[in-house]
Amino acid sequence: MIIDKLYELVAGKGHVCIGLDTFAEYLPQDFSRDFDTLDDAIFGFNKKIIDATFDIVACYKVQIAFYEARGLKGLSAYSRTLKYLKSIGAFVIADIKRGDIASTAQMYAKAHFEGDFESDMITLNPYMGMDSLTPYLPYVREKEKGVFVLVKTSNPGSRDIQLLTRDNGEDVYETVAKNVVKMGKEFHGKFGYSSIGAVVGCTHLDEAVSIRKQMENIFFLIPGYGAQGGTAADIKPLFSDQNGGVVNSSRAILLAYKNPLFAGIPFDLAARKEAMRMKGEIADHLNEPLYSEKQLIKN
Amino acid sequence: MIIDKLYELVAGKGHVCIGLDTFAEYLPQDFSRDFDTLDDAIFGFNKKIIDATFDIVACYKVQIAFYEARGLKGLSAYSRTLKYLKSIGAFVIADIKRGDIASTAQMYAKAHFEGDFESDMITLNPYMGMDSLTPYLPYVREKEKGVFVLVKTSNPGSRDIQLLTRDNGEDVYETVAKNVVKMGKEFHGKFGYSSIGAVVGCTHLDEAVSIRKQMENIFFLIPGYGAQGGTAADIKPLFSDQNGGVVNSSRAILLAYKNPLFAGIPFDLAARKEAMRMKGEIADHLNEPLYSEKQLIKN
Numbered sequence: 001m002i003i004d005k006l007y008e009l010v011a012g013k014g015h016v017c018i019g020l021d022t023f024a025e026y027l028p029q030d031f032s033r034d035f036d037t038l039d040d041a042i043f044g045f046n047k048k049i050i051d052a053t054f055d056i057v058a059c060y061k062v063q064i065a066f067y068e069a070r071g072l073k074g075l076s077a078y079s080r081t082l083k084y085l086k087s088i089g090a091f092v093i094a095d096i097k098r099g100d101i102a103s104t105a106q107m108y109a110k111a112h113f114e115g116d117f118e119s120d121m122i123t124l125n126p127y128m129g130m131d132s133l134t135p136y137l138p139y140v141r142e143k144e145k146g147v148f149v150l151v152k153t154s155n156p157g158s159r160d161i162q163l164l165t166r167d168n169g170e171d172v173y174e175t176v177a178k179n180v181v182k183m184g185k186e187f188h189g190k191f192g193y194s195s196i197g198a199v200v201g202c203t204h205l206d207e208a209v210s211i212r213k214q215m216e217n218i219f220f221l222i223p224g225y226g227a228q229g230g231t232a233a234d235i236k237p238l239f240s241d242q243n244g245g246v247v248n249s250s251r252a253i254l255l256a257y258k259n260p261l262f263a264g265i266p267f268d269l270a271a272r273k274e275a276m277r278m279k280g281e282i283a284d285h286l287n288e289p290l291y292s293e294k295q296l297i298k299n
Numbered sequence: 300m301i302i303d304k305l306y307e308l309v310a311g312k313g314h315v316c317i318g319l320d321t322f323a324e325y326l327p328q329d330f331s332r333d334f335d336t337l338d339d340a341i342f343g344f345n346k347k348i349i350d351a352t353f354d355i356v357a358c359y360k361v362q363i364a365f366y367e368a369r370g371l372k373g374l375s376a377y378s379r380t381l382k383y384l385k386s387i388g389a390f391v392i393a394d395i396k397r398g399d400i401a402s403t404a405q406m407y408a409k410a411h412f413e414g415d416f417e418s419d420m421i422t423l424n425p426y427m428g429m430d431s432l433t434p435y436l437p438y439v440r441e442k443e444k445g446v447f448v449l450v451k452t453s454n455p456g457s458r459d460i461q462l463l464t465r466d467n468g469e470d471v472y473e474t475v476a477k478n479v480v481k482m483g484k485e486f487h488g489k490f491g492y493s494s495i496g497a498v499v500g501c502t503h504l505d506e507a508v509s510i511r512k513q514m515e516n517i518f519f520l521i522p523g524y525g526a527q528g529g530t531a532a533d534i535k536p537l538f539s540d541q542n543g544g545v546v547n548s549s550r551a552i553l554l555a556y557k558n559p560l561f562a563g564i565p566f567d568l569a570a571r572k573e574a575m576r577m578k579g580e581i582a583d584h585l586n587e588p589l590y591s592e593k594q595l596i597k598n
Binding site: 155 | 320322362364365367368369370371374375378396397398399400401402403404406407409410411414415416424425426427428429430431449452454455456457458459460461463464465466468471474475478522
């Protein structure tokens with residue numbers, strides 16, 4: 001089960017997932033100048049960030065939209081980023097949030113678990129129902145792949161569908177959570193977590209406690225940290241025994257070189273320092289600090 | 300408003316939307332042989348289908364998953380298909396079903412309303428809430444673009460979220476429908492329909508009657524016809540005054556050349572005949588037949 005690999009990465013390297021949502025304007029100008037095209041520069045930027053952080057983070061999440069927005073050349077930079085991550089043995093989550101009828105879902109599974117856009121795990125949207133998720137399962141069963149299903153996000157719009165209360169008293173996202181738990185049962189790995197994971201945003205403390213209780217074998221991909229407002233305290237209840245989730249941060253890491261805290265430091269090293277700071281902050285909150293924050297800043 | 304163009308196309312050419320979900324295995328072998336690559340053949344196949352049907356259908360829906368499954372080269376065939384459709388003035392719906400937080404949605408809007416993957420309208424998934432849809436609106440307001448939001452699909456899985464009943468007695472999809480109607484108000488065109496449309500699958504008669512009543516200014520993209528089991532009778536209540544929707548058919552048209560009814564006819568002409576047959580069938584059911592079915596088969 002692929003999730004065992006992610007569990008071990010978290011145990012060994014901490015909870016940080018670096019979001020490579022690489023917007024062209026994030027690149028330092030003097031860096032881009034050395035490349036023939038902006039898409040080459042974007043890949044070059046990603047490569048430097050990866051090289052500077054690979055030993056200290058659990059995984060990378062690549063948001064395809066930022067590359068798709070640049071058309072075919074952007075998607076080539078996306079593909080090169082995924083291939084580079086694979087070549088060095090990094091764990092890659094493709095943030096694609098696909099959701100479609102079965103025959104189309106089969107195509108998306110092929111697109112993102114094989115070939116140019118191959119990744120380890122992908123994010124999926126459940127609005128069309130569980131039969132829009134099952135076409136990905138043969139890859140989970142046989143090809144060491146996994147998925148994270150959107151359950152509860154932390155944007156204000158999450159109230160529009162996810163937080164609607166059903167006639168049985170349950171919120172819609174809780175029903176989705178139950179379906180994910182059920183679907184995940186077949187795919188539990190040796191550490192008790194399923195290769196069918198869930199996207200659960202940084203959220204209110206009490207909600208987080210309830211979500212972890214309802215989804216005890218489910219590994220969480222947790223967005224919304226840092227730039228989107230979530231803190232280490234918010235997400236603490238989503239973990240159990242220091243594991244069971246990765247926390248994504250994108251802008252705060254990619255743009256760390258603009259952070260006064262890291263002034264004058266090259267962007268890749270600044271990214272490393274911010275990833276280390278975040279890793280320490282989360283570890284501190286999970287009660288067994290790996291490093292003190294002071295040591296981190298010095299690194 | 301872009302929706303006025305689609306309304307006029309339906310009024311002039313009928314209700315058929317051809318789904319270019321072009322799977323490599325759909326291509327006749329003796330056709331593919333003449334191309335250097337399978338992706339070139341896929342674009343060549345699409346081009347022949349488009350040329351043979353452009354004068355008799357309202358629009359084309361291109362399902363990106365079928366191209367994405369073939370990686371970068373597949374997406375080049377997707378891009379060429381969209382560009383060819385644009386070059387001849389055809390109306391294109393990109394079936395991408397995206398749904399993500401605002402900053403990511405902005406990227407998807409750029410990706411599919413500009414550049415390599417530019418289309419007229421796109422499909423969107425509402426699970427993350429209305430704030431995941433609003434980033435597309437500047438294009439609707441200023442750039443003659445539009446969207447179809449997933450409301451009620453016809454796959455069995457639609458019961459898992461869409462058909463859940465709320466504590467106020469409403470089904471989840473009805474709440475989504477209301478939100479779409481509300482969001483659409485700003486974008487009504489001269490025929491009364493909004494450039495914010497909805498995806499509503501072929502469904503039970505009574506459900507269709509209720510959906511049209513709840514969404515009277517909303518233009519429908521209706522999948523599930525033909526190969527997926529929907530009939531002209533099922534969808535009749537989704538229209539009003541012979542307009543307000545397009546009906547997608549993909550496999551039945553792309554594979555018409557394998558239909559015994561069109562034996563021995565080249566694939567593009569067989570596609571035309573099936574599109575004509577379908578157009579006639581829908582028109583007959585909408586009470587004012589444009590053509591008799593007999594004439595259509597002879598065409």
